[in-house]
Amino acid sequence: MAEVNPDAVLQFVDVTVRRGPKKLLDRVTWTVEEDERWAVLGPNGAGKTTLLQIAAAIMHPTEGCAYVFGERLGAVDVFELRPRIGLASASVAQRIPNGERVLDVVVSASYAVLGRWREAYGRADVRRAVKLLERVGVGDLAERTFGTLSEGERQRVQIARALMTDPELLLLDEPAAGMDLGGREDLLRRLTRFADDPDAPASVLVTHHVEELPPGVSHVLLLRDGAVVAAGLVRDVLTDVHLSATFGLALRVERRKGRWYARAV
Numbered sequence: 001m002a003e004v005n006p007d008a009v010l011q012f013v014d015v016t017v018r019r020g021p022k023k024l025l026d027r028v029t030w031t032v033e034e035d036e037r038w039a040v041l042g043p044n045g046a047g048k049t050t051l052l053q054i055a056a057a058i059m060h061p062t063e064g065c066a067y068v069f070g071e072r073l074g075a076v077d078v079f080e081l082r083p084r085i086g087l088a089s090a091s092v093a094q095r096i097p098n099g100e101r102v103l104d105v106v107v108s109a110s111y112a113v114l115g116r117w118r119e120a121y122g123r124a125d126v127r128r129a130v131k132l133l134e135r136v137g138v139g140d141l142a143e144r145t146f147g148t149l150s151e152g153e154r155q156r157v158q159i160a161r162a163l164m165t166d167p168e169l170l171l172l173d174e175p176a177a178g179m180d181l182g183g184r185e186d187l188l189r190r191l192t193r194f195a196d197d198p199d200a201p202a203s204v205l206v207t208h209h210v211e212e213l214p215p216g217v218s219h220v221l222l223l224r225d226g227a228v229v230a231a232g233l234v235r236d237v238l239t240d241v242h243l244s245a246t247f248g249l250a251l252r253v254e255r256r257k258g259r260w261y262a263r264a265v
């Protein structure tokens with residue numbers, strides 16, 4: 001059993017998640033410190049989304065221990081943890097009413113609700129929501145309804161919502177999904193600025209593609225079939241050998257001007 005680090009933002013110790021006979025995660029041990037920017041890479045079905053659900057205090061391990069802000073899941077009120085976590089994922093997007101105004105999608109995060117009802121928002125909350133929408137490049141969409149947005153626009157609105165409460169941990173599940181090349185590159189530029197901010201929270205970004213890693217990523221976790229292939233500093237983990245083992249294909253990895261690229265050998 002690994003020693004528990006009370007100062008870690010996240011700590012998984014031999015975390016296993018079972019659904020019937022299948023293991024979605026298999027004895028995952030992993031630690032995220034407060035000044036780290038992690039990316040989680042792996043093929044479809046590798047366990048990335050399950051990992052993020054546990055990190056967001058939405059799911060509990062079947063076996064092993066998961067600690068969020070030093071508190072063990074299963075022995076703490078998760079409703080006290082969740083306001084400290086910003087999450088952008090498909091599971092969140094599916095719960096947002098299509099008729100919800102974009103500005104309300106973001107500002108309602110202050111009240112930990114999805115779908116505005118009778119809450120009265122202060123001017124400071126509204127100003128912050130507007131600034132966050134501008135920060136992620138969709139300030140002009142504030143009065144649109146969520147259901148009219150493209151997939152890429154929805155991703156950006158979700159990121160703004162995830163940042164609304166000034167979280168201590170930011171979790172992004174495939175933030176560039178559904179974006180065209182220009183949209184992806186613009187978002188990665190904005191995420192790079194965010195990662196470079198010394199006051200930004202610890203973050204975990206899930207993706208299938210090394211090309212979608214912002215230059216500010218400091219650490220990488222590679223998953224295959226629910227198990228850890230490698231984890232650590234980005235320069236030590238993103239190697240031909242590790243990435244080939246992760247995706248089951250001979251790959252060559254290159255880094256140019258802070259960006260990563262992979263291609264089949």
